[in-house]
Amino acid sequence: MSNLLSIFIVMAVINNLVLSKFLGLCPFFGVSKKLSNAISMGAAVTLVMLISSLSTSVIYNYILIPFNIEFMNIIIYILVIASLVQIVELTIRRTNIALYNALGIYLPLITTNCAVLGITLINAREGYSIIESMVSALGAGIGFTLVLIIMSGIREKLEVSDCPKSMRGLPIAFITAALLALAFLGFSGMM
Amino acid sequence: MQNEKNGNRFLKEFVKGIIISNPVFILALGLCPTLAVTSSLDNAIGMSAGVIFVLLCSNIIISSMRKIIPETVRIPVFIVVIATFVTILSLVFQAYFPPLYESLGIYLALIVVNCIILGRAEAFASKKSVLLSISDALGAGIGFTLALIIISLLREMLGTGSLSVFGSILFKLPVLFENPMVIFILPPGAFLVIGLLLALFRWLGVVKNE
Numbered sequence: 001m002s003n004l005l006s007i008f009i010v011m012a013v014i015n016n017l018v019l020s021k022f023l024g025l026c027p028f029f030g031v032s033k034k035l036s037n038a039i040s041m042g043a044a045v046t047l048v049m050l051i052s053s054l055s056t057s058v059i060y061n062y063i064l065i066p067f068n069i070e071f072m073n074i075i076i077y078i079l080v081i082a083s084l085v086q087i088v089e090l091t092i093r094r095t096n097i098a099l100y101n102a103l104g105i106y107l108p109l110i111t112t113n114c115a116v117l118g119i120t121l122i123n124a125r126e127g128y129s130i131i132e133s134m135v136s137a138l139g140a141g142i143g144f145t146l147v148l149i150i151m152s153g154i155r156e157k158l159e160v161s162d163c164p165k166s167m168r169g170l171p172i173a174f175i176t177a178a179l180l181a182l183a184f185l186g187f188s189g190m191m
Numbered sequence: 192m193q194n195e196k197n198g199n200r201f202l203k204e205f206v207k208g209i210i211i212s213n214p215v216f217i218l219a220l221g222l223c224p225t226l227a228v229t230s231s232l233d234n235a236i237g238m239s240a241g242v243i244f245v246l247l248c249s250n251i252i253i254s255s256m257r258k259i260i261p262e263t264v265r266i267p268v269f270i271v272v273i274a275t276f277v278t279i280l281s282l283v284f285q286a287y288f289p290p291l292y293e294s295l296g297i298y299l300a301l302i303v304v305n306c307i308i309l310g311r312a313e314a315f316a317s318k319k320s321v322l323l324s325i326s327d328a329l330g331a332g333i334g335f336t337l338a339l340i341i342i343s344l345l346r347e348m349l350g351t352g353s354l355s356v357f358g359s360i361l362f363k364l365p366v367l368f369e370n371p372m373v374i375f376i377l378p379p380g381a382f383l384v385i386g387l388l389l390a391l392f393r394w395l396g397v398v399k400n401e
Contacts, residue, residue: 020378022226026306029222071282074300075274082267114223114304121297166393174386181379 004135006191007128011139014188017115018147019181024115028148029173033159038152042145046138048088048110049119052081053137056120057130070124077120085110115144150180204323205330214307214331215338216392221307225339226381227298230350233357235343237291241284241299243332245276246308247325254316254324269312270303277303307331345384350376 017023024045031041056077064070089107093100110116119140123133154176163172214220224242228234249272253260260268281299284292292299302308311331316324344354352367353360374380 022223022378022381023301025222025226071278074278074281074303075271078270078274078303079267082270114301117304118297118301121300125297164390167390171386171390171393174382174389178379178382178386181382182374185377185379 004132007132007136008139010191011136012143012146013184014191016143016147016184016187017118017140018144019177019184021118023118024113024144027113027115028151028177029170031148031152033152033155035149035152035156038148039145042141042148044107045110045113045115045144046141048081048085048107049116049137049141050134051088052077052084052116053120053123053133054130055080055084057123057128057133060124061130073121073124077117081116081120115140147180147184151176154180201322201326204326205333207327207330209330209334209337213334213338214310215335216389220310221305221335222385224298224301224305225335225342226378226385228295229339229343229346229381229384230376231294231347232340232343232354233291234294235339236356237284237288237295238298239332239336239339241280241295241302242305242307242335243329244280245273245302246311246328246332248276249273249308249312250316250324250328251321253312254319254321257317260317265317266309266313269309269317273308273312274303307335342381342384342388345388346375346380350374350380 011017015021018025018028027041027045031037056073059076059080060070060073064073064076085107089100092107119137120133123136126132126136128136151173155173158172158176167175215222215225221242224238228238249269252272253269256268277300280302281292284295284299311327315327319327348354348364349367349372352369352371353363355361372380375384
């Protein structure tokens with residue numbers, strides 16, 4: 001149990017996907033302009049990460065390892081993730097139209113989001129079991145959502161602030177992220 | 192005459208990728224590996240070599256198959272082609288450059304989802320001839336390399352006070368070597384250096400403001 005808790009905390013704040021692993025930067029800078037978008041995107045990414053971690057770790061532990069073809073994991077993972085995103089999108093559209101309207105446009109983007117493939121590859125590298133993979137995906141998803149929400153709060157203020165012309169937009173967002181990453185470095189003392 | 196014209200077109204596609212539409216600084220594509228592997232010059236060189244290899248091979252294969260690939264399933268086909276070359280690359284690195292393989296970690300495998308490669312496949316290789324696609328791949332690849340080397344030079348010099356290429360130290364900076372600014376090789380330094388470089392390029396007028 002304490003093992004699972006430590007995986008969760010490490011993935012959520014210490015090795016935060018965005019600020020220390022640099023994964024999922026495109027949605028981080030692209031979607032973090034409004035708070036409501038940030039929450040929807042975070043929820044969509046967490047959902048896809050959970051489902052794809054479950055299926056890829058089942059495939060890894062019960063197919064790739066027994067047949068000694070671990071090196072095939074890149075091709076198999078990307079295909080699994082791409083098809084899962086399609087299935088999730090179709091299911092949500094059929095069952096819950098309100099949720100689809102909130103998440104819909106972000107789902108296709110997630111296929112090529114390095115955060116999802118990244119977390120499944122991290123699970124395989126660390127040799128996590130199925131339960132451990134699920135916990136690490138949940139932690140990573142929550143950490144991602146947390147940072148996205150913090151960033152969108154700051155950027156709503158930045159939009160109206162008066163900063164030098166050449167710093168506006170992406171450059172100042174990067175420098176804000178640098179300060180956030182500096183703050184998150186403090187968490188590394190926790191373990 | 193015809194040859195000269197063709198030569199100019201190849202040169203145009205090549206230069207376009209390096210400067211006018213530099214994938215990192217101007218289009219802000221492929222940021223994840225850019226930030227992650229630029230903590231040392233070695234990693235930046237290894238990563239660039241990998242990206243150029245995958246970009247070149249996948250552009251060649253995709254543009255030579257462009258007439259056979261059905262329109263509706265083109266993206267999955269592109270992804271499988273790219274993933275195949277990334278698998279080859281990661282096996283080669285594992286066999287011949289184990290230290291580099293270890294330090295690049297998951298970012299080597301993540302070349303699959305690098306937007307630069309899928310972007311070039313979709314926007315260029317799936318429509319143009321093989322030779323043009325080769326020059327486009329080389330241009331975008333060298334543009335990416337250039338960006339990675341600039342960023343990693345700055346980060347390694349400020350963060351360690353010296354510069355080394357594959358184990359041999361090139362030079363040491365006088366004061367910085369005793370008191371390096373370690374923050375630059377930690378994650379916050381990556382965001383800071385790229386943010387300041389983007390601002391610098393806008394200030395110089397190389398990049399237009401949005």
